[in-house]
Amino acid sequence: MDIKLYLNPFVFLLIKDGEIVVWDYKNHNQYELEEEYVKRLIRISKGVTVKNVTKIDQDLINAELISTKPYILQKWEWDELSKIYHIGTQDIDGGVLLEDDKWVNWYLELCDEIKEEFNNKHIEYNGKEIKLPKPKFEILESRSMWDVEKSRMTTRSFNGLPITIEELSTILFSSFGLIHGDWKELTDMGFQQTGCRKSSPSGGALHPVEAYIFVMNVKGVSSGTYHYNIAKHCLTLINKQISYSDLKEMLCGQFFMEGCALGIFLVAHYDKVWKKYSHSRSYKDVYLDAGHLSQTCLLNATAYNFRTWISAWFNDTKVSHYLKISGIDVAPLFFIALGHGDKKIIPQKLENILKNKK
Numbered sequence: 001m002d003i004k005l006y007l008n009p010f011v012f013l014l015i016k017d018g019e020i021v022v023w024d025y026k027n028h029n030q031y032e033l034e035e036e037y038v039k040r041l042i043r044i045s046k047g048v049t050v051k052n053v054t055k056i057d058q059d060l061i062n063a064e065l066i067s068t069k070p071y072i073l074q075k076w077e078w079d080e081l082s083k084i085y086h087i088g089t090q091d092i093d094g095g096v097l098l099e100d101d102k103w104v105n106w107y108l109e110l111c112d113e114i115k116e117e118f119n120n121k122h123i124e125y126n127g128k129e130i131k132l133p134k135p136k137f138e139i140l141e142s143r144s145m146w147d148v149e150k151s152r153m154t155t156r157s158f159n160g161l162p163i164t165i166e167e168l169s170t171i172l173f174s175s176f177g178l179i180h181g182d183w184k185e186l187t188d189m190g191f192q193q194t195g196c197r198k199s200s201p202s203g204g205a206l207h208p209v210e211a212y213i214f215v216m217n218v219k220g221v222s223s224g225t226y227h228y229n230i231a232k233h234c235l236t237l238i239n240k241q242i243s244y245s246d247l248k249e250m251l252c253g254q255f256f257m258e259g260c261a262l263g264i265f266l267v268a269h270y271d272k273v274w275k276k277y278s279h280s281r282s283y284k285d286v287y288l289d290a291g292h293l294s295q296t297c298l299l300n301a302t303a304y305n306f307r308t309w310i311s312a313w314f315n316d317t318k319v320s321h322y323l324k325i326s327g328i329d330v331a332p333l334f335f336i337a338l339g340h341g342d343k344k345i346i347p348q349k350l351e352n353i354l355k356n357k358k
């Protein structure tokens, strides 16, 4: 009887340290392969029917790298890279369900193993520090949640008017700052404090996403790029002077932030996460963290009647250059522009260009 062999469609080959590794990203298995096995996989990928299964074929079947049954494929219209990450980060540790007490022990052991790694220090840079005034909450307290939620919208029309250092201080503190002070609840129960609490939630309370500020027009702060130091509630200067054309270049030509008072890049410090959560599934969580922080910041800015524009489209390398970060272990995720302006979602400049085309 003829036996058709099918290649597992969820594998890729990696050349590392002089070895060929086959990575089955769906079943989370990796094997070092000898050349004859690689050749056989390539052959099977072209379609193979055999009378008898050889030792090599049987080894490949046992390793689930090939099958005698066809695989069911789902629709996926992005590239292989995204598919590998998407499927390769599903069903991590999802198979075994422990009893509650065993699960707690397992989790405590995990925390114990990694506790040395945590020093619970916040990110700080050396450099000129700009002290921020004490935040004032009258405006945030005076607006209703519903009113602010309804008012938030993406606009693309800033008018170049400045905001004040007091407004900047309150928006940064309420969006990214340590609004609760020390997290006593956990330490009082004898747990080590490995994270912190802000107005947005964060996976494992690690808060790997930091705010880097592009000051364009803020009364009391010179134009430049800064890191927001949450421990000291101050700005640390990274780069002097920044122009709208610099920002436009970083934002791939999107000129919608022209006239904003402030740009905020949400930047991931991945090392904070991979110390605790070693699987790359946690990469997704960092983006989810950034989404929460962004929305909190947009709502705070809206409470002040500032306009906001956001963008996930930018040139990572250019932004990293301005922020003096590597772009790899510390990398930009999201941009928020805020300032005074009107409610237009289509800026006048774009309207004019469209009119001239007619």
Ligand SMILES: Cc1cc2nc3c(=O)[nH]c(=O)nc-3n(C[C@H](O)[C@H](O)[C@H](O)COP(=O)(O)O)c2cc1C
Residues within 6 Å of the ligand: 152, 153, 154, 155, 254, 256, 310, 311, 312, 313
């Ligand atoms: C993840 C994300 C990425 C975005 N990227 C861009 C962008 O690159 N350029 C842009 O003009 N708007 C961008 N936006 C804004 C959306 O276009 C906007 O949120 C959407 O039109 C809905 O409008 P609203 O925010 O007023 O509800 C982005 C929004 C999100 C949440």
